[in-house]
Amino acid sequence: MTEFARLPNGGVLPLAQLPRLGADRFRAAVLEAVSKSGARLSALFACPDAAQAHLLIAVLALDDQGMLAVTSCAVEHEYAALTPDCPQAQGFEREIAELWGIRPLGHPWLKPLRFQPPRGVPAAAARPAIGLAPFFTITGEEIHEVAVGPVHAGVIEPGHFRFQCHGETVYHLENSLGYQHRGVERALVGGPDARTIHYMETLAGDTTIGHATSYSRICEALGRNRVPARGQALRGVAQELERLANHIGDLGALAGDVGFLPTMSYCGRIRGDVLNLTAILCGNRFGRGLVRPGGCGCDIKAADVERLLDRLEQVRRDTASAVQLLFESPTARARFDDTGTLSAETCRELGLVGVAARACGLARDVRRDFPYGIFQFAQLPVCTWESGDVFARAYVRWMEIQQSLIFVREQLAALPEGDVRRAPAAGTLAPERLAAALTEGWRGEICHVAITDASGRFACYKLVDPSFHNWFGLAFAMRGQQISDFPICNKSFNLSYCGHDL
Amino acid sequence: MWSIIKARWRQGYRTAPYPARPPALPDRFRGRPELTAGAPAAAFVPAAAACPTGAFTASAGAPPALDLGLCLFCGACAAACPAAVNFTSEHRLAARHPENLRLTPGCKPPRAAPAENSLRRLFGRSLRLRQVCAGGCGACEADSNVLGVPTFDMGRFGIQFVASPRHADGLLVTGPVPENMRLALRKTYDAVPEPKVVIAVGACAIGGGPYRDHPEVHNGAAAVIPVDLFIPGCPPHPYTILDGLLRFLGRIP
Numbered sequence: 001m002t003e004f005a006r007l008p009n010g011g012v013l014p015l016a017q018l019p020r021l022g023a024d025r026f027r028a029a030v031l032e033a034v035s036k037s038g039a040r041l042s043a044l045f046a047c048p049d050a051a052q053a054h055l056l057i058a059v060l061a062l063d064d065q066g067m068l069a070v071t072s073c074a075v076e077h078e079y080a081a082l083t084p085d086c087p088q089a090q091g092f093e094r095e096i097a098e099l100w101g102i103r104p105l106g107h108p109w110l111k112p113l114r115f116q117p118p119r120g121v122p123a124a125a126a127r128p129a130i131g132l133a134p135f136f137t138i139t140g141e142e143i144h145e146v147a148v149g150p151v152h153a154g155v156i157e158p159g160h161f162r163f164q165c166h167g168e169t170v171y172h173l174e175n176s177l178g179y180q181h182r183g184v185e186r187a188l189v190g191g192p193d194a195r196t197i198h199y200m201e202t203l204a205g206d207t208t209i210g211h212a213t214s215y216s217r218i219c220e221a222l223g224r225n226r227v228p229a230r231g232q233a234l235r236g237v238a239q240e241l242e243r244l245a246n247h248i249g250d251l252g253a254l255a256g257d258v259g260f261l262p263t264m265s266y267c268g269r270i271r272g273d274v275l276n277l278t279a280i281l282c283g284n285r286f287g288r289g290l291v292r293p294g295g296c297g298c299d300i301k302a303a304d305v306e307r308l309l310d311r312l313e314q315v316r317r318d319t320a321s322a323v324q325l326l327f328e329s330p331t332a333r334a335r336f337d338d339t340g341t342l343s344a345e346t347c348r349e350l351g352l353v354g355v356a357a358r359a360c361g362l363a364r365d366v367r368r369d370f371p372y373g374i375f376q377f378a379q380l381p382v383c384t385w386e387s388g389d390v391f392a393r394a395y396v397r398w399m400e401i402q403q404s405l406i407f408v409r410e411q412l413a414a415l416p417e418g419d420v421r422r423a424p425a426a427g428t429l430a431p432e433r434l435a436a437a438l439t440e441g442w443r444g445e446i447c448h449v450a451i452t453d454a455s456g457r458f459a460c461y462k463l464v465d466p467s468f469h470n471w472f473g474l475a476f477a478m479r480g481q482q483i484s485d486f487p488i489c490n491k492s493f494n495l496s497y498c499g500h501d502l
Numbered sequence: 503m504w505s506i507i508k509a510r511w512r513q514g515y516r517t518a519p520y521p522a523r524p525p526a527l528p529d530r531f532r533g534r535p536e537l538t539a540g541a542p543a544a545a546f547v548p549a550a551a552a553c554p555t556g557a558f559t560a561s562a563g564a565p566p567a568l569d570l571g572l573c574l575f576c577g578a579c580a581a582a583c584p585a586a587v588n589f590t591s592e593h594r595l596a597a598r599h600p601e602n603l604r605l606t607p608g609c610k611p612p613r614a615a616p617a618e619n620s621l622r623r624l625f626g627r628s629l630r631l632r633q634v635c636a637g638g639c640g641a642c643e644a645d646s647n648v649l650g651v652p653t654f655d656m657g658r659f660g661i662q663f664v665a666s667p668r669h670a671d672g673l674l675v676t677g678p679v680p681e682n683m684r685l686a687l688r689k690t691y692d693a694v695p696e697p698k699v700v701i702a703v704g705a706c707a708i709g710g711g712p713y714r715d716h717p718e719v720h721n722g723a724a725a726v727i728p729v730d731l732f733i734p735g736c737p738p739h740p741y742t743i744l745d746g747l748l749r750f751l752g753r754i755p
């Protein structure tokens with residue numbers, strides 16, 4: 001594969017070594033890697049280039065080799081879209097068109113992704129009005145359209161859903177997002193600065209640890225900084241606590257959506273109990289301030305290790321009883337089974353990640369395939385289930401809850417001695433490099449790619465939240481379903497709007 | 503059936519004895535910061551330089567001040583000047599007016615005053631809120647939503663989140679209000695019947711938080727609709743939110 005430069009997870013590549021292919025060769029190389037070698041498109045983005053107009057950069061994940069493959073090509077105003085032959089590119093190419101005005105020719109559905117102002121234009125000018133773009137429609141007798149959102153009936157983030165229905169049956173669902181767009185990637189250019197870590201911690205607030213870890217690993221790679229063992233272990237603990245809190249909360253929310261109130265109320269509370277464990281570590285329930293470039297922002301006291309272990313045992317017992325109740329309830333099971341089913345094939349084509357992929361039987365997990373930090377030394381088994389339905393997505397969560405509980409307990413019981421952080425010297429990021437880091441957040445693969453300029457500042461910072469891949473999966477899972485099953489299908493994915501909209 | 507009853511018995515009674523007793527907060531909880539009285543003005547300058555949002559202002563000439571509404575409670579200021587700034591465990595942070603969010607050396611801002619009598623008569627024992635997330639990251643939303651779980655059980659104070667603005671007495675807004683949410687927020691507000699209240703929860707909804715002055719956002723809810731109560735934090739602790747709501751309703755002194 002001379003068309004690609006290979007780098008490990010958390011690796012750095014001098015920009016001079018980034019392959020620059022012709023547009024045709026770029027397209028052929030990426031398509032071949034995806035279709036023949038099973039590579040996944042972790043990121044595809046455009047970045048302004050000094051010599052040419054823009055550089056189109058593809059970061060592929062080679063799961064079976066545990067390596068990343070990177071390549072690029074220069075584009076001016078248009079290029080032949082990858083999407084017709086590689087559906088996982090659809091969101092990325094819509095973003096490229098929207099941000100930079102580069103047209104991916106032949107893209108089947110080139111409408112704005114986030115309704116964000118194009119880059120390099122004063123923000124107020126030429127901004128598309130949110131949501132105003134044609135939707136895919138079906139016509140025919142008794143076909144009807146259902147529009148939901150942006151403001152939904154619940155304490156959740158805003159987004160618009162458009163269903164094409166015949167009777168109760170949904171034939172097509174289109175997500176129209178962008179309501180949460182706050183300009184995160186634009187603001188990262190020129191960094192890092194005092195705000196950078198706070199963007200990372202709040203770009204998807206329920207994934208504070210996941211994104212802060214990815215960003216810190218980018219800084220460590222570019223700054224040649226090594227995290228002390230204790231810092232690595234604590235980061236792992238924090239990340240699995242984040243997974244526990246969210247998975248437990250999701251099981252409760254799924255129970256609530258089918259009207260099974262006991263598990264809803266117990267899991268809602270237990271989720272808070274787990275957030276409180278993170279607060280013992282750093283004072284904040286979402287882990288703000290816990291992960292910092294070079295390690296962790298705070299150490300754990302010996303007495304707190306004991307407290308955490310005690311409370312973790314309580315969490316384990318409470319969760320087991322609450323979840324058992326849910327899975328034993330025939331009425332809940334009847335709603336979960338065979339609802340919102342995705343095939344492994346669809347899942348592979350759409351490039352889904354995380355729980356959604358593992359629930360289709362695809363053993364994809366960055367912690368195993370691209371081990372980083374503590375996961376190089378402590379492995380967690382990859383939890384999969386074959387059925388691809390709401391039940392599978394719930395059950396994979398339950399299996400992961402059990403694994404994470406074991407992991408956190410083991411790590412806390414054997415924390416390495418020493419410092420938790422080796423603070424980086426200011427302004428020491430290597431210039432003219434590309435760095436890429438994959439992290440397994442609780443929703444799935446988080447991909448960060450940074451490109452530094454001649455003075456070691458971010459010329460470009462690409463963020464890919466797992467939701468970016470998986471929103472399209474939800475749309476497919478709804479095909480042929482009853483519209484009344486949308487809430488549980490949606491909850492079974494539980495995707496981030498702000499992580500998508502940035 | 504029996505397994506449900508058994509599990510119910512096992513899970514026990516979990517509602518915290520609040521407000522009768524003070525809430526249990528983590529040891530490392532960063533509550534209201536305090537600027538040391540009598541410290542020389544120059545001592546505060548590095549704190550202001552470390553602040554990511556501009557919440558902390560200090561220069562050689564002007565007296566230092568910290569705007570709780572913009573503060574992320576990240577602790578960078580205290581790390582830069584431990585002698586000039588420290589964090590207390592005070593979780594009661596809500597304010598009715600933005601000027602009451604300004605901290606200066608030695609000052610203790612007043613606790614939030616209750617709503618006017620006419621509103622208290624209507625909402626004091628029953629407040630239905632529609633939550634609108636406008637660019638929020640999910641943390642303020644989660645710490646608001648969690649007030650419904652048995653630990654906090656805000657239902658016992660008559661407070662509840664409802665699905666429709668038509669059924670609501672007011673809005674609880676989170677997030678910096680992106681331009682892409684401005685119209686939706688405005689329409690939701692208009693759909694709430696009069697009289698209505700608006701509560702801004704979190705640094706983003708008060709002043710934009712980490713997204714302050716981004717051209718994509720409006721620096722919080724007050725730019726679009728009138729706000730009656732400000733609850734600082736990133737995110738505020740659930741008890742900070744509950745305290746703010748109960749004070750507003752005149753339910754705790």
Ligand code: SF4
Pocket residue numbers: 549552553554555556557558568572573574575576577578579580
């Ligand atoms: S704690 Fe608040 S005032 Fe201090 S640096 Fe952080 S945001 Fe600024």
